[in-house]
Amino acid sequence: xxxxxxxxxxxxxxxxxxxxxxxFTVVFVTLLASFLLGRLFNRLACKFTRTRNxxxxxxxxxxxxxxxxxxxxxxxxxxARTIDxxxxxxxxxxxxxxxxxxxxxxxxxxxxRLIRGVESGLxxxxxxxxxxxxxxxxxxxxxxxxSVIITSVLVVLQSMxxxxxxxxxxxxxxxxxxxxxAKDLLANFFGGLMVYLDRPxxxxxxxxxxxxxxxxxxxxxxxRQTRIRTFDKRPLYVPNATFASISVENPSRMTHRRIxxxxxxxxxxxxxxxxxxxxxxxxxxxxxxxxxxxxxxxxLNAFGASSLDFFIYSFTKTTNWIEFHAIKQDVMLxxxxxxxNRGAExxxxxxTLHLADAAxxxxx
Numbered sequence: 159x160x161x162x163x164x165x166x167x168x169x170x171x172x173x174x175x176x177x178x179x180x181x182f183t184v185v186f187v188t189l190l191a192s193f194l195l196g197r198l199f200n201r202l203a204c205k206f207t208r209t210r211n212x213x214x215x216x217x218x219x220x221x222x223x224x225x226x227x228x229x230x231x232x233x234x235x236x237x238a239r240t241i242d243x244x245x246x247x248x249x250x251x252x253x254x255x256x257x258x259x260x261x262x263x264x265x266x267x268x269x270x271r272l273i274r275g276v277e278s279g280l281x282x283x284x285x286x287x288x289x290x291x292x293x294x295x296x297x298x299x300x301x302x303x304x305s306v307i308i309t310s311v312l313v314v315l316q317s318m319x320x321x322x323x324x325x326x327x328x329x330x331x332x333x334x335x336x337x338x339x340a341k342d343l344l345a346n347f348f349g350g351l352m353v354y355l356d357r358p359x360x361x362x363x364x365x366x367x368x369x370x371x372x373x374x375x376x377x378x379x380x381x382r383q384t385r386i387r388t389f390d391k392r393p394l395y396v397p398n399a400t401f402a403s404i405s406v407e408n409p410s411r412m413t414h415r416r417i418x419x420x421x422x423x424x425x426x427x428x429x430x431x432x433x434x435x436x437x438x439x440x441x442x443x444x445x446x447x448x449x450x451x452x453x454x455x456x457x458l459n460a461f462g463a464s465s466l467d468f469f470i471y472s473f474t475k476t477t478n479w480i481e482f483h484a485i486k487q488d489v490m491l492x493x494x495x496x497x498x499n500r501g502a503e504x505x506x507x508x509x510t511l512h513l514a515d516a517a518x519x520x521x522x
Contacts, residue, residue, distance in 0.1 A: 188233025192226050199225075212285040216275035224268040231260040258317045266310035273302045293360035293379055300381065342399070346382045349398030353379055358401070363410040370404055372396060414449055414473035415482040417489060422465025427502035431458060431466055437496045442472050447485040449475045465505030 199222050206214045235257035277299040280290040359365045359376055365386070366373035374388040384401075386394040423431060439456040442448050452473040460467040470493070474485050497504060 184233060184237040188230060188237075191233070192229050195226055195229060212279050213276075216279050217272065220268055220271035220275050224264045224271070228261065228264050231257060231264065235260075255318055259314050262310055262313050262317065266306055269306045270303055273299055273306070291360055292362070293354065293357065296361075296379065297354040342397075343382065345399035345402075346397045349400070349402050350379065350381045350384075353384070353398060353401060358406050359408050359410075363408055366407050366409065367404050368407060370400075372404075412477050414452060414475065415477055415479075417448075417470060417472050417474065417486050419490070420459060420467050420469040421493065421497075422462055422467045422505040423497060423502050424505045425464075425466060427500075428466060430500040430502045431468065434497055434500050434502060435468055437500070438468075438470060438493055441492055441496065442470065442489070445485075445489065447474055447476065447481075447488075449473050462505070464508045 199218065202218055203215075206218055235253050238253040277295050279285045280295045281292045283289045353359070361376050361379060363376050364374070365376060372386065372394065374386040374394055376384060377387050377393070378385040379398075381398070383395050383397050386396060388394050423434065435456050435458060439454070442454055442456065443450055448454070449472075453471060454473075455471040456468065458466065458468045470489075472489075474482055476482060476485070494504065
């Protein structure tokens with residue numbers, strides 16, 4: 159088959175129909191550009207993985223998919239414009255706004271991916287030597303993403319022919335109505351903002367509230383609610399507005415853990431009490447896990463119903479809950495040994511029954 163016959167079968171006898179070849183060429187060039195761009199990204203990814211800099215990897219990962227889609231958006235709009243010019247259709251009135259909106263959305267998508275990647279990089283100890291606090295990174299990331307989204311929406315509306323001033327004016331009036339209708343949502347939003355600014359707790363802290371049954375580890379702080387993982391591994395979702403009206407205790411920020419126990423010895427061992435107290439105090443002062451710079455008290459405290467009670471009051475150097483209990487156990491065992499070495503015994507509840515003698519019983 160000759161080229162002329164092939165041309166005739168395609169219906170291209172008229173030179174004016176060569177626009178089909180132009181459209182085919184545009185689509186082919188777009189496909190080729192997308193393929194080459196993908197290969198370029200692959201080579202850059204292999205090169206960047208061999209460097210210590212993590213930001214080039216984050217930038218490449220954020221740019222990869224939006225850039226390829228950008229090539230297709232421009233290529234398709236170019237092809238559609240060629241069809242419109244040759245066939246005198248009305249595609250151009252739709253294609254150009256669609257192209258502009260696609261470019262804006264793809265740029266916004268790239269920025270959102272970049273912000274998310276930078277956020278994950280700043281809090282990852284494996285990527286940076288001094289990781290940023292996760293709560294701060296999340297707050298900054300959310301503000302930047304909100305700014306990108308709002309700006310993108312306004313630019314899209316402007317490109318579609320809407321008046322930005324009118325939109326802003328309508329938004330101001332509508333915002334008042336929305337504020338009354340969604341006051342709880344706004345209260346949670348500002349509650350989350352106060353948590354971000356005041357920082358009474360951050361992600362990973364163990365918190366509890368004496369006002370309500372809230373206790374667990376903070377997993378996520380959102381704009382509307384905070385997710386807390388309780389100690390029985392159940393998720394607890396607390397609206398952020400709640401934190402504006404309750405007291406929050408943050409045990410994660412304690413500097414020491416306290417050992418405060420009361421022990422009792424028998425009244426029969428009253429002569430050994432002073433020696434026991436002195437030896438227990440010396441043991442605590444020499445214990446490597448007890449911080450002697452803090453308050454340390456060992457004193458006789460009360461005459462109990464069946465025991466002479468003395469108490470110990472001291473602080474450990476560690477704040478780790480598991481280590482604290484191991485230290486407390488060691489201290490309690492040593493106190494038991496001290497009492498035993500002094501020939502005394504730890505008291506337990508007893509009652510003494512006094513009976514009348516035989517002479518009194520006979521007269522009765």
